[in-house]
Amino acid sequence: MEFHYRAIGVVHSCFKEKFGIPRQAGLVPDAQGTLELFEPFNRKAYLEGLEGFSHIWLQYVFHAAAMAANKSKVRPPRLGGNRRLGVFGTRSNFRPNPIGLSLVTLEGIAYDGGAHLKLKGIDLLDQTPVLDIKPYIPYADCRPEADGGFARERPKAVLQVRFAVRVRATLHAMPYPERRHLVRLLVQVIQLDPRPAYYGDQPQKQAFGMHLGDWNARWQLDGVVATVIQLEPRPGGPIFRDIA
Amino acid sequence: MEFHYRAIGVVHSCFKEKFGIPRQAGLVPDAQGTLELFEPFNRKAYLEGLEGFSHIWLQYVFHAAAMAANKSKVRPPRLGGNRRLGVFGTRSNFRPNPIGLSLVTLEGIAYDGGAHLKLKGIDLLDQTPVLDIKPYIPYADCRPEADGGFARERPKAVLQVRFAVRVRATLHAMPYPERRHLVRLLVQVIQLDPRPAYYGDQPQKQAFGMHLGDWNARWQLDGVVATVIQLEPRPGGPIFRDIA
Numbered sequence: 001m002e003f004h005y006r007a008i009g010v011v012h013s014c015f016k017e018k019f020g021i022p023r024q025a026g027l028v029p030d031a032q033g034t035l036e037l038f039e040p041f042n043r044k045a046y047l048e049g050l051e052g053f054s055h056i057w058l059q060y061v062f063h064a065a066a067m068a069a070n071k072s073k074v075r076p077p078r079l080g081g082n083r084r085l086g087v088f089g090t091r092s093n094f095r096p097n098p099i100g101l102s103l104v105t106l107e108g109i110a111y112d113g114g115a116h117l118k119l120k121g122i123d124l125l126d127q128t129p130v131l132d133i134k135p136y137i138p139y140a141d142c143r144p145e146a147d148g149g150f151a152r153e154r155p156k157a158v159l160q161v162r163f164a165v166r167v168r169a170t171l172h173a174m175p176y177p178e179r180r181h182l183v184r185l186l187v188q189v190i191q192l193d194p195r196p197a198y199y200g201d202q203p204q205k206q207a208f209g210m211h212l213g214d215w216n217a218r219w220q221l222d223g224v225v226a227t228v229i230q231l232e233p234r235p236g237g238p239i240f241r242d243i244a
Numbered sequence: 245m246e247f248h249y250r251a252i253g254v255v256h257s258c259f260k261e262k263f264g265i266p267r268q269a270g271l272v273p274d275a276q277g278t279l280e281l282f283e284p285f286n287r288k289a290y291l292e293g294l295e296g297f298s299h300i301w302l303q304y305v306f307h308a309a310a311m312a313a314n315k316s317k318v319r320p321p322r323l324g325g326n327r328r329l330g331v332f333g334t335r336s337n338f339r340p341n342p343i344g345l346s347l348v349t350l351e352g353i354a355y356d357g358g359a360h361l362k363l364k365g366i367d368l369l370d371q372t373p374v375l376d377i378k379p380y381i382p383y384a385d386c387r388p389e390a391d392g393g394f395a396r397e398r399p400k401a402v403l404q405v406r407f408a409v410r411v412r413a414t415l416h417a418m419p420y421p422e423r424r425h426l427v428r429l430l431v432q433v434i435q436l437d438p439r440p441a442y443y444g445d446q447p448q449k450q451a452f453g454m455h456l457g458d459w460n461a462r463w464q465l466d467g468v469v470a471t472v473i474q475l476e477p478r479p480g481g482p483i484f485r486d487i488a
Contacts, residue, residue: 001373003305005341007245024384041332041340045316049333052393059303059343061247072289088285088377089293096285097249097375099303101345103385129245131341133332139398140268141347142386149296154383 007061007129009037011119014185016126016211018064020194023077023155024091025102025123028188030181032213034110035117035130042114055136056106056117061129062098077196078151089149100128103136157191159226161219167231185212190219190226251305251373253281255363258429260370260455262308264438267321267399268335269346269367272432274425276457278354279361279374286358299380300350300361305373306342321440322395333393344372347380401435403470405463411475429456434463434470 013033015021022028035058040046050056073084074092087095107118117133163171163183171179195208209218211234218230257277259265266272279302284290294300317328318336331339351362361377407415407427415423439452453462455478462474 001251003249003251003373003375005247005249005343007247008340024381026384026387040316043316045330047330047332048317049329049394052333052391054389054391055387057345059341059345072284072287073292085293086289086291088290089296089379091378091381095376096252096290097303099249099343099376101301101303101376101378103387129247131247132339132343134335134345135333135393135395136387136390137268137335137395138388138390138392139395140270142388142390143270143299143347143380144382144386144388145298146380146382146386147296147298148382149379150293151379151381151383 005131007038007131008041008133009035009130011035011058011060011122011124011126011128011130013122013124013126013128014213015122015124016213018125019208020189020210020212021125022123022189022192022194025104026121027123027155027192028185029105029121030184030188031120031122032181032185033119033122033124033126035119035133037115037117039114044111044115047109047115050106050133050135051109053106053135055103057132057134057136057141058100058102058104058124058130059132059134060100060102060124061131062093062095062100063127063129064125065093065095065098076150078155081196085150099131100124103141155192158193159191159221159224161187161190162225162227164227164229167228170231182213182215186217186228190228193226249375251282251375252285252377253279253374255279255302255304255366255368255370255372255374257366257368257370257372258457259366259368260457262369263452264433264454264456265369266367266433266436266438269348270365271367271399271436272429273349273365274428274432275364275366276425276429277363277366277368277370279363279377281359281361283358288355288359291353291359294350294377294379295353297350297379299347301376301378301380301385302344302346302348302368302374303376303378304344304346304368305375306337306339306344307371307373308369309337309339309342320394322399325440329394343375344368347385399436402437403435403465403468405431405434406469406471408471408473411472414475426457426459430461430472434472437470 075081076090104122105120110116207220216232219226219228319325320334348366349364354360451464460476463470463472
């Protein structure tokens with residue numbers, strides 16, 4: 001039995017690469033994106049009523065996951081990457097059917113010719129094709145009594161995030177709302193230690209970098225302290241840099 | 245952009261027809277079913293770790309929903325069937341991409357040559373093709389602060405369920421565990437008043453019937469009292485009837 005689905009829209013995300021994407025939606029509240037709906041689904045008629053919900057489910061395509069239909073097991077980063085579990089026992093994106101499921105905050109809907117849903121708390125890679133939107137219904141979807149198996153505990157912040165002097169200068173040159181957002185986003189992403197689990201045994205003095213929104217960020221690890229040592233706009237990045 | 249998925253398994257449900265299926269998973273806790281996994285996904289390797297979770301998400305195909313790609317609006321029964329909302333503002337099964345999402349209780353996994361997941365609290369039609377299984381992760385999926393829009397309130401029991409004398413006789417002839425289960429299931433389904441919303445203005449003295457598990461049930465409405473007046477085994481139904 002085969003089933004065919006088409007994308008109803010595409011996500012524009014602050015996460016431009018897999019590295020740094022939090023393990024679940026909601027872990028980085030300031031992670032923003034928009035869902036751009038395609039014709040005809042960008043007509044208001046399709047969305048009426050959705051604006052009354054604060055949270056929505058997205059069902060989408062893990063478009064960057066290599067098809068791994070023959071793989072029955074994965075190594076969840078949660079377990080340090082050294083224990084293999086059945087793929088259906090995890091939320092891994094390497095699944096027989098690469099369909100994702102994320103609960104995100106709906107900040108608003110912009111009707112600007114088409115329709116863009118403003119999202120927060122995302123864990124979605126840029127350009128993710130979306131198959132469906134469903135409202136989050138707390139009485140049905142929120143089950144505090146559920147046993148979360150090996151993922152019972154919310155991942156904790158394990159790193160302290162600091163900013164090097166030259167990075168602070170870059171930040172202070174930014175308008176306040178953008179600065180506040182970017183600082184929060186950097187702290188929220190880096191403090192969860194986005195390194196793959198297999199780095200656990202490596203020497204601690206290492207630098208890591210990622211694309212985050214309109215920026216390239218680079219940080220240096222020293223024990224549990226992560227210092228952001230570089231922050232540069234990406235090509236086509238923030239406009240106020242050109243104005244300044 | 246088109247995406248192709250195949251069924252990893254199929255649901256065997258107590259709900260043999262659409263009528264009577266609760267509006268959301270979890271509303272009828274005693275609604276049982278099994279998910280039969282297909283080769284090769286019925287190998288233990290695919291499921292290892294899942295047994296530690298009490299609840300799971302199923303992503304599945306609304307196989308009995310007519311494709312309604314051109315319909316942008318639906319009439320949620322929740323709103324009495326007289327208000328139209330955008331399909332993405334609802335959980336209607338008439339969706340541009342007919343993909344369902346249900347949170348169900350995982351009672352256990354039976355490895356019997358293949359693999360069967362025992363489920364409770366389902367809202368799934370018999371023979372539903374399943375695309376994916378994901379563990380329910382409370383810290384990510386349970387958001388008590390969320391605003392449930394037009395579906396804020398959990399649907400209430402609106403009917404009192406009684407059993408006619410001859411139905412009670414049938415029930416008392418059953419072994420206790422089956423009797424208890426069937427009584428609970430009938431009460432939980434009927435008390436939510438599964439009639440389509442457009443019956444609201446109709447005369448109240450009407451009989452309704454449905455297939456439920458191995459049984460045909462029929463009840464008579466009189467105001468807010470629903471009396472089960474008929475309970476017959478279906479062909480291929482419960483074995484103990486043949487023994488008695």
